[in-house]
Amino acid sequence: MADRVTSEGVRTVETTLERYGPTNRPQLRVGDPDAVPVGEVVRLVVDGTEYRARVESNADGEPVLRGAFETPRLARTPGEGGNHLRAWLDDVGLDYGRTVHLDVVTPDYKYGVRAPGERATYAATETPDSGLASIARDLDG
Template identity: 80%
Template sequence: MVERVTSEGVRTVDTVLERYGSTNRPQLRVTDSDAVPVGEVVRLAVDDAEYRTRVAEDASGSAVLRGAFESPRLARTPGEGENHLRAWLHALDLDYGRTIHLDVVTSDYKYGVRAPGERATYAATEAPDDGLASIARDLDG
């Protein structure tokens, strides 16, 4: 049986919903960049689904999340796959400048997003050991 954790039992970092790019796409700017591994692809729970996102860095040096995709490869090449984070944010219909919560489920490995005032439950996924993670990155390559 998969162990589950709630948003009340994990560290929560705030993000700010912003626009980026010439087409004003949404992004989440992480208020504590040390909470996420910039440049890495991590798991991201959105509602009851789990996706992959690449933690990017914007021009100011802040960590940002710009998508949630079906695979690590799609997270690295976001123009090729459906962006589930964008769809989720659109469905929330929040104004830009609002806070979205980022829950640290497993540091440097798995995170979850939730709307202000909402609670969430996540599958407590352990990060693979370094050797297995390296093999997975090579295969995904």
């Protein structure tokens, strides 16, 4: 069984809930550009469930998260799957401009989001070795 870590035991990075696009979709702008690997798909825990999210850049080159999806493929092609990050944001009722906490569970690999004042527990996950990660990307792509 995997070890568990709490939000108090990991590094937390502040993100800001913002609108983007012509239909005002939500995105989380990450306050520390070194906290996330831009251009990569990472694991993102939302309300206790692990999804995949692509870390993108906004027009100013800042890292943003725009969704949480069932698979890495859906994270790369977000129009094809349900966005669990958007559903969670709707459920917690945060307004644009508010802070959302991004917990760094495993740097460059696994993160968690939570509303201000909330606590979370995550399964501690180690990054796969680079060879296995490369094979997984090839199979998924």
